[in-house]
Every structure is written in C-alpha cells, then in structure tokens.
Amino acid sequence: MLTYEEALQEILAYVPLMPTKRLTLDTLPGFVISEPVVANFDMPLFDNSAVDGFGVFSSDDQLASESEPCKLTLQATIQAGDHASHALKPNSALKILTGAPVPDNVDAVVMKEFTEESNSSVFIKCSASPGMNIRRKGEEFQAGQTILEPGVLANASVIGLLATLGYSSFSAYKKPSVAVISTGNELVQPGQSLKPGQIYDSNSFALSAALSSLGLLGIDKLHAEDNPNDTRKTLRKALNADVVISCGGVSVGDYDFVKDIAEEIGIKTVFWRIAIKPGKPVYFGILDTNNVRKLVFGLPGNPVSALVTFHQLVKPALMKMMGLSYQPLRLTAKLTAPLKKQAGRMEFVRGKLTTDGGQLLVSPAKGQDSHMMGGIAKADCLIYFPLESQLLNAGDPVTVEQLNWTL
8 A cells, every 4th residue: 555645746747737727816816826926017116205205415414313313305295196296305304194105315214203393394303214104116026926826726915915016917827626525325414303223414515525625616516326326326426526535435445336347438547546644545546538637536534534634635736737836734742642553554643732831732622533524623734643643642753734724
C-alpha cells in the first residue's frame, strides 16, 4: 500500500489546471488569478500628502516648538482631486489635505495636530524634516513592475489592489464542477422517518458543505444503490463533472462495486488503498477524454473517514485545479494524553489545540472511531501518529495539522 505522502504526490501529479476566463472585479472574489498583476503606472501616481496638514519648507521651521512656534502665511488650500498648481512661497504654508497632491517645491507636510490656524496665518509647533508625511511618486511600485504572481486567491485586498491599478477585470482559473455520489441501500435523507436497518445520509451533506467552503457551488448530489447497474448508471452521470467524489463501495465487501465499475467504464485506476487510518480503502482514478482529464475519488463510507480523506487528499487536488499550491499549516504541539495503535498505518487522530503559558498543547478528541462524528465536529486539528509508531506518550512533541475547511 502507498503511504499518505506517496498517495498525495500521486494525486497531485495527475491533477490538471482548470482553463482560464476573464472576470469582472465584482465576480472575481474566491477565484485564483492566472496572470501576473503588473503595475500600469507608478504608485503613487504623484507626490501626495499622507495626512491633513500644512506643506512647508523644512528649513523655515527647523527650530519650531510648542513654546516657540513658527508663524507662516497661509497661502492656499489643496484638497484631494486638485491639481498641484501652487508653488510654495518663502515664509508661507499650504494647507494640504490627505491624498492631495504636494507641489514640487514643498519638502515637508506638518500634521494639523501640531499646528494652529489664525486668520490668514498658521503657527507650526514642531520642527519639520525633509520628506515628512509625503508619499513620493512611485515609492510603492513603478510602471511595469510585477506585483503579484499567478496563483494568488482573489480576496478583498487583491481586489482592492487591482482596482487601485485601474483593472476592471482580470484573468482567473475556472472552478471545477463536482459530483458527489453517496452509495448504499441503507441511506435515507435527513428529515424522513427511519425504518429498521436504515441510517441518514450524512456524507453527501458533509462533503457538499466542505466543497461549498472552498467556493465550489452547484454541486451535483447523486445516490447509487448497492448493485452494479445503478452504480454504473450513476457513475456515468457523475462524469459530466470535472471531479467525482464517491462515498462507500470501495472496500472488499460483496456489495462494493465502485472500483470495478469505474475500471469497466474506462476510468484508469491510479491507486487503491492507502496505509492510513481512517481511510484505508481510498480509490483514485482518472478519465482522459477529448483532451480533458476528469478525477475520480472513491472515499470510504464511514463519515469520519470520508471527511478526513477529503481534507487530506481531495482538497489538495481541488486547490491545485483552481491554481493554488497546497501548503497545509503544520505545527508542533505537546500531547496531553497517551495514544496507542498498531504499526503499519499512519493515523490522523482528531484533536483540540489549546495553549498554556505560550506552549501549544493538543488533546485527542473523544470518539476516534471512523463512524463517530462527534469527535471530528469538536476537533480543530489532526494529530499525525507516524506509520511505524505504536505509542505516543503524554508530553511528547507531535506534528499537528489544522483542520481548515476553507482555501
């Protein structure tokens, strides 16, 4: 069987980038930019004031103080949007508001808080130094400079940057379409009455929520009964999407048909089964058709197994398809309680992070079995229990990965 890291690298090696499209700034948030962001002009565009204050010659008031202010003649007012047509005269000051252009011969702007206006004069109560409170043209970046590389998520700050640079639209990677298949004769939709032997379908709702948290909407939710014909029909229909995520039916039971049917309809198996817990029976395959690659994931049916394997294997693939690199936040924490297992599989133990005197602590959540949703619902991280290890003692340093359902 593959190790976790081997399986992840196998998946990422087969993942294609989605095509690109141009989006307006209103529709761009949540997408990943596919081109470099280049400055179309110097930023700032012109010398401007960082504060509401008074433009002066710094040499006029180098000795000014609260007790001995410097008196200057108020020459004019420049506000944001004005043209800096005024040239400062000796022994004078220009009132310059925040963002307003600063004339070429003004070399300092004194904050309003350190001044006092009286009729046509202004009293400067602090010394000024060259460049004080002036944002110089091109000091942030210059025309033609690359500011952001492709692969950045278009969040509020990126949108603000693009708007500042005058972009009304930008190129981004499309988001993949996803179909989620729940399998099993025993599944009933929440809200309906259960008959003996039936359970509620939680996987399709949990995975749809996880996909929505990644900004993937319009998810096609399907259900397959435990027979070859329905599995075949449902899987063919799901392949209209870019990514198929099936839950259940991938182990070695009498009614586990997903892997065999996938191969029968032309899906190439990349791997089946990983040395991890929860989630040993994981299937991954690809279908290349019409120069388009589709990804097929067969996740375990137990709800915790489905969510953990989604987080650790499917989410990284989806991120790469959307143009993002997979960089999980892994930390070192001190274990608060001992853990035991058999060697041979890496275990993702659900845990809860706390701090004590600056020390990061992690406690295993109660309910670690693969059907116990209470444990993962309370957890905020996964504790890495190494493949060949059998015992972790309280106080041992362990690697933890934050459970993050967003990009």
